[in-house]
Amino acid sequence: MAKLTMVEAINLALKQEMERDPAVVVLGEDVGKSGGVFRVTQGLFERFGDGRVVDTPLSESAIVGVSIGMAAYGFRPVAEIQFEGFVYGAMEQLISHASRIRTRSRGRYHCPLVVRMPYGGGIRAPEHHSESNEALLVHTPGLKVVAPSTPYEAKGLLVSAVRDPDPVIFMEPKRVYRAIKEEVPEEEYSIPLGQCRIATEGKDVTLIAWGAMLQPTLKAAALMGERGIGSEVIDLRTLSPLDDDTIIESVKKTKRAVIIHEAPRTCGLGAELIARINEKALLYLEAPVERVTGFDTVMPLPKLEQHYLPNAERVVEAIDRVLSF
Amino acid sequence: MINCSRIKKYGNKFKIILENARVTFISRWSRRAEKSSREKGAAMPKKTIQTFQVEWLQILDEHGNCDETLRPSLSDKEIQKLYEWMVLTRTLDEKAFKLQREGRLGTYASILGQEAAQVGSAFALQPSDWMFPSFREAGASILRGLPPRMILQYWSGDERGSQIPEGQNDFPITIPVGTQIPIAAGAAWAAKLRGDRIAVMTYLGDGATSKGDFHEGLNFAGVFSLPVVFLCQNNQWAISVPLSRQTRSKTLAQKAIAYGFDGIQVDGNDVFAVYKAAKEALEKARAGHGPTLIECLTYRIGDHTTADDASRYRKAEEVEAWRKKDPIDRLKKYMANKGLWNEAYHQQVATAAREKVEAAVKEEEAIPLPDPKDIFRYTFGELPEELKQQMENFLRGDGRPDL
Known part of the structure; x- marks a missing residue:
């Protein structure tokens, strides 16, 4: 089995889905001849032609708006927003139309659309070019939001996203794009949306992370392991809808939890996770759930970003706090 | 005695001197000229590389005079149909306004004065074409096949009024101004990729031309030469903001030029002009010759919606002047001259319209309230667990005021 980077795994998923279903089209800025600024769509233009891999004008609102119209007509567009920080121009199309057309038309129209966008800092x-704005999207009813953490995960989740009948925002952790390689089957497989995965099992503390935060979280778990503390690391995978059952079951077992995200703290997804843990497992808790997050500030430029982004050391400190509460 | 040979000799010498001087001068001059041209830049006078003109189309004036050479080929029956649709549209509009005032309908956006722009354009659509309305297109929508009952249902606050019947290729009302434009371009692109010989028409107002989505949508349509017609009803008011605050352009039609396709301004109260422009643009689109922007110059006689009071910001004289250009009235005059209209015919048309609208009101008011489950039902194809839970808790009665 070939070892692939996340960029290669996503590229493979796109290629296979386009081969499987002629309704799948890829569009966005620089996705065609150039193969995308991160080369995620490399080779697709040559393989499928300019009718299915389309370099669009520099026009985020139109990229999403046009995709909605195509989806209503029967296509399955996979649109790329070049960086998460540029999605704001398309937010009106996402929030006011993509997420609602099924409700507004009472099912007469729906919107099988994937919006892929690299997100997060550290490059x-x-x-x-380094933001984590998943909470804005998770807060929008009618959108699904996915953030894969590894190459294998990315391929399987993207296949499900493309086949989903509703709009899916596919947030690709650009820090992971080429950072890790793992075995990714050439054969078709999919990972269902709405289910998280237990990356490592443990009995002492539950660590919840997604996307690029999985790596520092796993590192923290390994450091704690050296001290005899067992961490159960949950890779959230789908940020909306959330898979409460796996989370609650794990927290009931470990009785302690730390949530790690690089997005700002206030009203971040961590807050929602804590609310659900409180609703469903409060009496099991031995300590308040901790959050390790970005700050409620503007994402700093590269010379300071390492201070902003959660790292394994900060996660270890938080675990120590919940263990010693 | 003059020594000729000497003269010749000196003369030759002189000639040589002169020639040398000339060469020196020319080369010095040209070096200086070169230097000066380097300093000043080469002579490149401004020239016109692009000019444009915007056509205005009027066929039927406010007195009912018609330019028969321009008139689109329509049978007497079709002309009567146009009239009947316009009367039905106005009857429905007037009724909706009254219902709102009686507390029987929610906020409603009147189309009074814009009947020709809507009926003329929608009349040119084929059933296989797609239509993307803004929020003031009741006339176009019923002509496309939407039961008038659904217009009332929507504006009474029942989303079932937006469930466009199967087979009618229309989108529901779009409220955020101009945001339907890129979506319409997307449907047009999809049709083009599929090789379907259809056209897409999307409605927008003068206010929408100030929005980013107008630019993004028209630009996209231009770049990919999409089969889409942008039907702008320039009714000159966006709530209280006049056209002069939307643009410095002399026309809205000319904005198409910048996107690389045709724009035309038509008398929006002239149903023949609107129909002709729309028909030609739709045929052009279906034949693969790209988009068109049609600006229908018209006027919003009523308030922005029933929640607005236009007398706060515009003069009664202006409204009165436009009332004189009424689209139905001028068609009536034309038809009377042609023997297609008389009082008996009018009574018959007006009565049929009234009965249809009254039946729609009755039907709408008899519809039971929507199932509260509908709040949840259409959020996703399949309800996620958390949403199912929220729905079940709600249905059990958590916080329900009526239980």
Whole structure:
């Protein structure tokens, strides 16, 4: 089995889905001849032609708006927003139309659309190229939000996203794009949306992370392991809808939890997770659930970003706090 | 005595001197000229590389005079149909306004004065074409096949009024101004990729031309030469903001030029002009020759919606002047001259319209309230667990005021 990076795994998923279903089209800025600024769509233009892999004008609102119209007509567009910080121009189309057309038309129209976008910090990029805005999207009823953490996960989740009948925002952790390689089957497989995965089992504390935060979380779990503490690491995978059952079951077992995300703290997804844990497992808790997050500030430029992004050390400190509460 | 040979000799010498001087001068001059041209830049006078004109189309004036050479080929029956649709549209509009005032309907956006722009354009659509309305297109929507009952149902606050019947290729009302434009472009692109010989028409107002989505949608349509017609009803008011605050352009039609396709301004109260422009643009689109922007110059006689009071910001004289350009009235005059209209015919049309609208009101008011489950039902194809839970808790009576 070939070892692939996340970029290669996503590329493979796109290629296979386009081969399987002629309704799948890829569109966005620089996705065609150039193969995308991260080369995620490399080779697709040559393989499928300019009718199915389309370089669009520099026009985020139109990229999403046009995709909604195509989806209503029977296509399955996979649109790329080049960086998460540029999605704001398309937010009106996402919030006011993509997420609602099924409700507004009472099912006469729906919107099988995937919006792929690289997100998150850690690659020394300029302003607007390092943000984590998943909470804005998770807060929008009618959208599904997915954030894969590894190459294998990315391929399986993207296949499900493309086949889903509703709009899915597919947030790709750009820090992971080429950072890790793992075995990714060439054969078709899919990972269902709405189910998280237990990355490592443990009995002492539950650590919940997604996307690029999985790696520092696993590192923290390993460090704790050296001290004899067993961490159960949950890779959230789908941020909306959330898979409460797996989370609650784990927290009931470990009685302690730490949530790690690089997005700002206030009203981040961590807050929602804590609310659900409180609703469903309060009496099992031995300590308040901790959050390790970005700050409620603008994402700093590269020279300071390492201070902003949660790392294994910060996760270890938080675990120590919940253990010693 | 002059020594000729000497003269010749000196003369030759002189010639040589002169020639040398000339060469020196020319080369110095040209070096200086070169230097000066380097300093000043080469001579490149401004020239016109693009000019544009915007056509205005009027066929039927406010007195009912018609330019028969321009008139689209329509049978007498079809002309009567146009009239009947316009009367039905106005009857429905007037009734909706009254119902709102009686507390029987929610906020409603009147189309009074815009009947020709809507009926003329929608009349040119084929059933296989797609239509993306804004929020002031009741006339176009019923002509496309939407039961008038559904217009009332929607504005009474029942989303079932937006469930466009199967087979009618229309989108529901779009409220955020101009946001339907890129979506319409997307449907047009999809049709083009599929090779379907259909056209898409999307409605927008003058206010929408100030929005980013107008630019993004029209630009996209231009770049990919999409089969879409942008039907702008320039009714000159966006709530209280006049056209002069939307644009410095002399026309809205000319904005199409910048996107690389045709724009035309028509008398929006002239149903023949609107129909002709729409028909030609739709045929052009279906034949693969790209988009068109049609600006229908019209006027919003009523308030923005029933929640607005236009007398706060515009003069009664202006409204009165536009009332004189009434689209139905001028068609009536034309038809009377042609022997297609008389009082008996009018009574018959008006009565049929009234009966249809009254039946729609009756039907709408008899519809039971929507099932509260509907709040949840259409959020996703399949309800996620958390949403199912919220629905079940709600149905059990948590916080329900009526239980």
